[in-house]
Amino acid sequence: xxxxxxxxxTQALLALALLQQSLEHLRGFRDERALFLARAVLCVLVLLxxxxxxxxxxxxxxxxxxxxxxxxxxxxxxxxxxxxALWCLTLASLAPSTPFRELFFGYLGAQLVLSYxxxxxxxxVNPEWRSGRALRDVFQFSAYPVAExxxxxxxxxxxxxxxxxxxxGFELVFPLAMLSKPTLIVALVxxxxxxxxxxxxxxxxxxxWTWLSxxxxxxxxxxxxxx
Amino acid sequence: MPNPLxxxxxxxxxxxxxxxxxxxxxxxxxxxxxGANVKPDAWREFRPRPAHVSSATMAARLLWNPRWNxxxxxxxCAERLIDTPTAHSEDEIFKRIAADLARGPDKVEGWLAxxxxxxxxxxxxxxxxxxxxxxPRALAEIDVQ
Numbered sequence: 526x527x528x529x530x531x532x533x534x535t536q537a538l539l540a541l542a543l544l545q546q547s548l549e550h551l552r553g554f555r556d557e558r559a560l561f562l563a564r565a566v567l568c569v570l571v572l573l574x575x576x577x578x579x580x581x582x583x584x585x586x587x588x589x590x591x592x593x594x595x596x597x598x599x600x601x602x603x604x605x606x607x608x609x610a611l612w613c614l615t616l617a618s619l620a621p622s623t624p625f626r627e628l629f630f631g632y633l634g635a636q637l638v639l640s641y642x643x644x645x646x647x648x649x650v651n652p653e654w655r656s657g658r659a660l661r662d663v664f665q666f667s668a669y670p671v672a673e674x675x676x677x678x679x680x681x682x683x684x685x686x687x688x689x690x691x692x693x694g695f696e697l698v699f700p701l702a703m704l705s706k707p708t709l710i711v712a713l714v715x716x717x718x719x720x721x722x723x724x725x726x727x728x729x730x731x732x733x734w735t736w737l738s739x740x741x742x743x744x745x746x747x748x749x750x751x752x
Numbered sequence: 753m754p755n756p757l758x759x760x761x762x763x764x765x766x767x768x769x770x771x772x773x774x775x776x777x778x779x780x781x782x783x784x785x786x787g788a789n790v791k792p793d794a795w796r797e798f799r800p801r802p803a804h805v806s807s808a809t810m811a812a813r814l815l816w817n818p819r820w821n822x823x824x825x826x827x828x829c830a831e832r833l834i835d836t837p838t839a840h841s842e843d844e845i846f847k848r849i850a851a852d853l854a855r856g857p858d859k860v861e862g863w864l865a866x867x868x869x870x871x872x873x874x875x876x877x878x879x880x881x882x883x884x885x886x887x888p889r890a891l892a893e894i895d896v897q
Contacts, residue, residue: 549818554847555897589756596840597759597832599825602770608763640768647772662774666871666878668827671813671820672805725810728820 531745532617532630536571536581538738539610543584544568545734546607560591578618585615603731609636610739627749634746637739638700641716645696654693657686669727692719709747713740753838776872776881778830782849784862788888792865798849799823822848830868833884842886850894863888 526534547568550561564587570580588608591599598604613633620626648654653662664670665679678685695715702712717737724733780799783792799819813820826848829841845866853860865888869880 545815549816549821552818553822554851589760592759593756595825595844596753596838597828598763599828600821601824601828602768605763605766608760609766612760612764636766636768640766643768644770647769651772653774659771659774662873663771666873667774667777668779668824670801671810672802674804721814724814725807728813728817728824730814730817731821733814 526741526745526748528623528626528630528745528749531741532614532626533574534741535610535630535633535738536614536618538741539607539614539735540568540571542731542734542738543607543611544572546731556594560587560594563587564591578615581611581615581618585611588612600731603729603735606640606735606739607731609633610735610742613742630742631746631749633739634742637736637743638703638746640736641696641699645693645699648689649693649697654689657682657689660685660689669729671726671728675726695719703743703747703750705751706744706747709744713743753840775831776870778827778834779869779871780826780830780845780849780866781869782864782866784853784860784864784891785888786862788863788890790863790888792888795867798826798866799852830884833868834870846886846889846894847896850891851896853891854896860891862891864891864894865889 544565547561547565550557551565553561564584567580567584567587570576571584588611592608598608610633613629617626617629620629648659651659653659661679661682664676664685670676695712699712699716702708717733717740720729720733720736724730779797781795782798783795785792826845829844832838832841833845846864849866850864853864865886867882867885870883871878871880873879
């Protein structure tokens, strides 16, 4: 995948992800509706490639107003990844030369690798994650399970220990998937399935779409680093 | 109140420490009373999760999940109220409870109060502790538009 193709594909996927989020906000309060209606329009312009790069620049500026409105990200990590992708794409589109475009877009791809590896590292150094206790806590009393029936999974400690190690193991070895294109594609399919499971069990639909939108950046980065 | 650039920085230089520690988890409970000085005695959990969610609903929520995402935002507001209390977090929780009540089938009048109950594991037992209780506000004075 060439750099312009990867950037364009990431822009389009991110625009779709942010459009989906924006539409959800249109049922909110008046001030939210105004902010997210503007963002929805800008997403469509980015998707159509109209007046590039100015709709992206406007979305980046608008993201500051949205951060101010909610005094931080509305939905934690997923919004942070969306902001990172938006600002990297904006800076790449404004960059005066190819090396700078590669730097900003490569940073996005590198952060995606780190998002998995660091998430695995902070878990594996915690004895409660290694024993499966932490994942039991997630199901037993955290705010995330979408239904009370899912809390029954907390009563299956052996299964949750296996799941904990599967998640930590995958996240920790994820950087090794960068060694070849086929291994990276397999890893991204596994990662996408993981995000899908989180969306179903914990209602984290924004993570699913936002992380998927950044996958072209890592696919491009892998080709740029290895070949 | 931090400026937007301060809020943006953690996104541009992320920590990615998702779920590193399973911290005590907040639940928002509310009560409606007849006056500002009436002590609430019937607290109700705000948006309790359903007993079951079907696979079809889970799939549909991939594309349309505003209510749950709003509930997750309220979890953030609740955590912020304990870590770094601001009027913003308190206002957001009041507004969203009041908006739900206004959308309900019955007209609700009076004074709205909410409290934050944090649920945590202590040994093998699950413990609940009230860490914050907001001063009641008149429902009529909360802007839900």
